[in-house]
Amino acid sequence: MASRAKATILDIAREAGVSKSTVSLVLQGSGLIRPETAVKVRKAIEDVGYVYNRGAANLRKAHSNVIGMVINDLTNPFFAELAVGMERVFQSAGIVPFIANTAENPVRQEEVLKSLMEQGVAGLIVSPARGTTPGAFRRLETAGVPVVFAMRRLPDSRIPVIAPDNHRGAWLAATHLIGKGHRRLAFFGGTSDLVVYQERLGGFREACDASGIARRDVLVVEGETSRRGGIACLETALALPEPPTAALCFNDAVAFGVMLALRKRGLEPGKDFAVVGFDDVVEAEHYMPALTSVSVDTPGLGERAAHVMLKMIQSRTTHAEDHIGAVNLVVRDSCGPDRRTQDRPAGIGDAA
């Protein structure tokens, strides 16, 4: 029924009896056209079922209004929370961010970035996949497209980063565990090729060292940053002759896996083994037992990243300051005291 060939501004112009330039002006909301003319044009736009062709417009205009969001794991609810924060600020700027998933695969990431660039994005917010090569963002840089890293960073790059204070978060968590009387600790999940991993492990180690925990009493098990990874980590740890009694997990997904694996073995998370997560996703509060976790204000970081992006686009620069978000430990039920401490009658102020 509808006219087959799609309508252009020329069709609108004919319909409204004005020139294409006038239509263009109306489309851009220019104040130069007479209100009555604008009304007439807008009516014609409706009548012909016009769809604006942004591709054509971008041919002339300097900037598009598309912002891409490249994330490494869509199934991790953490990133959904991050995305929601960003969307809040982009929405009020009249921008619709497009989300693309790389599924932690650098090759896929390459494709995604290429596709986004070809689309002419105005900017990119990226949480790089693990194993991303240093040169992966070279092209973006030479093209002058503003890029912001969220949550993760690349070893030597000059791209601005929005991330939580990983070092401090891990330090907080470890200190808490030690304060509960634990003396053999573990760090579960993640891989050393991630900068975040280094930071979190660093904070963890620092707290252990400061409290005089011997190096041989801290166990580090690398693994996938997922529930499955957590399960695997716990299995490895408990197979050891002298297993740890508490663990800080790389993120909440890992922690959930650990709790699951504990249950499968008939152990009670929090009582028989203490576990702390990282990120504090909304599920953490609702788990059984509720997960103690390092809260990073995820939507807040998303908002911040979006703001930085907007500012970069506006000032047509490709640089910006890093932003390290404050963290704090949310203590819930997943980490009680060390069993050995617990066996003795515990007095008030029973410190480690």
Next chain:
Amino acid sequence: MASRAKATILDIAREAGVSKSTVSLVLQGSGLIRPETAVKVRKAIEDVGYVYNRGAANLRKAHSNVIGMVINDLTNPFFAELAVGMERVFQSAGIVPFIANTAENPVRQEEVLKSLMEQGVAGLIVSPARGTTPGAFRRLETAGVPVVFAMRRLPDSRIPVIAPDNHRGAWLAATHLIGKGHRRLAFFGGTSDLVVYQERLGGFREACDASGIARRDVLVVEGETSRRGGIACLETALALPEPPTAALCFNDAVAFGVMLALRKRGLEPGKDFAVVGFDDVVEAEHYMPALTSVSVDTPGLGERAAHVMLKMIQSRTTHAEDHIGAVNLVVRDSCGPDRRTQDRPAGIGDAA
């Protein structure tokens, strides 16, 4: 450092000493050009740091290669699973789907659809937000853009739908509950403006009627399709003089909320109150207790939707057959028998 103005095929042509047409041919992988020439051109492409301008190309070409995916709730892991299925098939077709979130907001959805259309998408896979007006997709239709609905449908539209057999799934779940001896049942969550809701509630009702459960013994509580909605539903139900002993929930998120609220009241899900979910997201298996849920093969539906989309684009049609996916009930630990039945010594084959 990099040449400021971005390179075009003309720059490549100059660099390689050929015509722009030749470059274009190489870009499209045409077999018409001599291999040595192709190599020369490809080198030039690298040298000038060229980025393909898809907007310009789409001006001439009939179809773009962008497919949009519009989902109503990014934070529901269910949709992440759906997206993952789709991505699998699109990836092998060399397509990067762009995901956009509407957050269950029809106004936002309007913006998202508009933006995607302006971008010149080749097709759209949509899970419409609740409260979507019937005319919301009119524009898409007149523009001849292929659209597929996933999971949700609109009352009177002719747009093809990929969805699970909601009626049967709910029927299965209700029958299971009744078989466990429950006589006062509830349906929690969702709102009647959703077609899916009608279908699921319909299957539920049918099973109740068939088993001779009186209408006044089935309670229907509408609510948000989220954890929070589930909490609210349970509160309402338990405030009643004769509360139900079991509930089928609109989806797993609601079920999680219900279990949570039960715990808060000191009740044990599965023992004191039976709950069944819908969708069977991966978390269901890992919950405490593990959630009995209607499995719909989410990634499979995603794949199917993507295939249908691809076929529609290829055959440049805007119609396709609906696809109703098989479902089955995965029985786990969240629904034991009715307490009253349980109080009596239960014999083998203790049927309802």
Next chain:
DNA sequence: TCCTATAAATGGAACGTTCCAATAAATCAA
């Protein structure tokens, strides 16, 4: 040798928009 067939490469028009410079119409100052 010339003609024809095939292979490879090319120029130019078109796609739908924006933006500049130019025009036309309306208003004002003298």
Next chain:
DNA sequence: TTGATTTATTGGAACGTTCCATTTATAGGA
């Protein structure tokens, strides 16, 4: 009235590609 100024509107060139119709080079057949 005339010229200057302001307000609305407009034609045309440009943006970076594709694709058609040509041209040019290469080879084969007589």
